[in-house]
Amino acid sequence: MFESIPAAPADPILGLADLYKSDLRPNKINLGIGVYKDETGLTPVMISVKKAEQQLLETETSKNYLSIEGYASYAQASQRLLLGTENPLLDSQCLYTAQTPGGTGALRVAADFLAQHTTTRRVWVSNPTWPNHHNIFAASGLEVATYTYYQPETHTFDIAAMLAALESAKAGDVVVLHGCCHNPTGIDPTPEQWQQLSAFIQRKSLLPLFDFAYQGLGQGLDEDAQGLRLFAESHQEFIVCSSYSKNFGLYNERTGAFTLRAATPQAASDAFSQVKAVIRANYSNPPSHGAAVVATILNDQTLRTIWEQELLEVRQRIQRMRQLFVQTLQEKGATQDFSFINRQNGMFSFSGLTKEQVTRLREEFAIYAVASGRINIAGMTPENMSRLCESIITVTR
Ligand code: LMR
Numbered sequence: 001m002f003e004s005i006p007a008a009p010a011d012p013i014l015g016l017a018d019l020y021k022s023d024l025r026p027n028k029i030n031l032g033i034g035v036y037k038d039e040t041g042l043t044p045v046m047i048s049v050k051k052a053e054q055q056l057l058e059t060e061t062s063k064n065y066l067s068i069e070g071y072a073s074y075a076q077a078s079q080r081l082l083l084g085t086e087n088p089l090l091d092s093q094c095l096y097t098a099q100t101p102g103g104t105g106a107l108r109v110a111a112d113f114l115a116q117h118t119t120t121r122r123v124w125v126s127n128p129t130w131p132n133h134h135n136i137f138a139a140s141g142l143e144v145a146t147y148t149y150y151q152p153e154t155h156t157f158d159i160a161a162m163l164a165a166l167e168s169a170k171a172g173d174v175v176v177l178h179g180c181c182h183n184p185t186g187i188d189p190t191p192e193q194w195q196q197l198s199a200f201i202q203r204k205s206l207l208p209l210f211d212f213a214y215q216g217l218g219q220g221l222d223e224d225a226q227g228l229r230l231f232a233e234s235h236q237e238f239i240v241c242s243s244y245s246k247n248f249g250l251y252n253e254r255t256g257a258f259t260l261r262a263a264t265p266q267a268a269s270d271a272f273s274q275v276k277a278v279i280r281a282n283y284s285n286p287p288s289h290g291a292a293v294v295a296t297i298l299n300d301q302t303l304r305t306i307w308e309q310e311l312l313e314v315r316q317r318i319q320r321m322r323q324l325f326v327q328t329l330q331e332k333g334a335t336q337d338f339s340f341i342n343r344q345n346g347m348f349s350f351s352g353l354t355k356e357q358v359t360r361l362r363e364e365f366a367i368y369a370v371a372s373g374r375i376n377i378a379g380m381t382p383e384n385m386s387r388l389c390e391s392i393i394t395v396t397r
Pocket residue numbers: 013014032033034035130132183
């Protein structure tokens with residue numbers, strides 16, 4: 001029965017991570033998978049996380065199942081982080097959050113819920129987007145359509161092209177928006193553009209679904225949530241799929257959240273009961289540890305202050321590496337202008353490198369980037385910068 005199954009293609013991001021691991025060249029550089037690395041090239045456990053884990057180790061008394069939706073303290077803390085502590089929605093009874101295994105888990109819960117309990121049949125994702133968006137929504141039986149997002153000549157967000165593409169969307173279609181630090185381009189809408197998008201999506205009766213995996217890695221925790229909070233002011237229905245992989249460094253703890261906003265408390269409660277049924281049929285109830293860490297930190301002023309400081313250092317290091325990258329390319333004689341990289345947000349940059357150039361970088365120089373040309377700025381260090389820039393200049397000559 002299994003003999004006739006063809007092998008699946010390698011995942012464009014996780015497959016690359018496997019290739020990188022098996023590469024024995026000592027000077028290899030990983031700009032592929034979106035994982036933060038510090039100045040020494042390591043992915044550390046945050047001090048705030050270690051401290052929370054110590055507390056949990058001492059106070060945990062049971063490994064009993066969590067409820068289907070997970071910890072209430074985690075849900076509340078997540079809502080406050082997403083929407084801001086003063087947001088009237090927090091007390092509206094129209095907002096529900098479920099703890100999920102990572103942001104991917106949240107997206108799959110959203111996709112299954114939409115496919116099974118709404119009339120939605122089509123989801124619009126940006127072109128380009130995180131490749132797994134296509135897999136997740138298709139796996140739930142939804143049609144995946146794309147809207148233009150990026151203008152390669154100017155390296156900017158092309159809102160006119162996005163709205164033109166979405167003109168053909170039908171009421172009830174879902175539009176996936178990246179809350180901040182757009183993956184892979186690193187280019188986000190301005191506040192005015194968020195406003196335009198919000199009005200357009202409302203006029204067309206589309207459902208906004210925010211994939212929010214990088215809060216705090218762009219301009220700041222509140223600044224990065226501007227788009228979402230603006231939508232929350234006027235949209236009576238939306239979904240947020242958020243992740244703590246990056247901003248808490250909890251990659252392997254699979255810590256995410258699914259949040260749903262409905263028009264009335266009754267509609268929200270009924271819809272969320274179906275979300276819980278979706279979860280029960282999928283993974284039953286979420287793993288505890290990552291969410292317990294996040295809830296402990298977000299609900300403790302001392303730990304929260306330490307975490308916010310650590311996150312600031314992450315953000316500043318990425319910004320420093322962006323500047324150093326652009327400057328080193330220039331100093332080493334790059335003929336192309338890479339200054340647009342300084343205008344992008346978060347971990348990623350859409351470098352403009354072609355698939356062939358990316359392959360040469362990997363094969364000849366042990367430098368790993370995603371085939372689309374996406375590079376992870378957080379994989380750069382002052383130490384690997386010279387070699388990286390020299391190699392890029394060689395392959396782009
Ligand atoms: C990425 O985009 O590199 C990360 O979100 C990791 C992943 O799961 O793809």
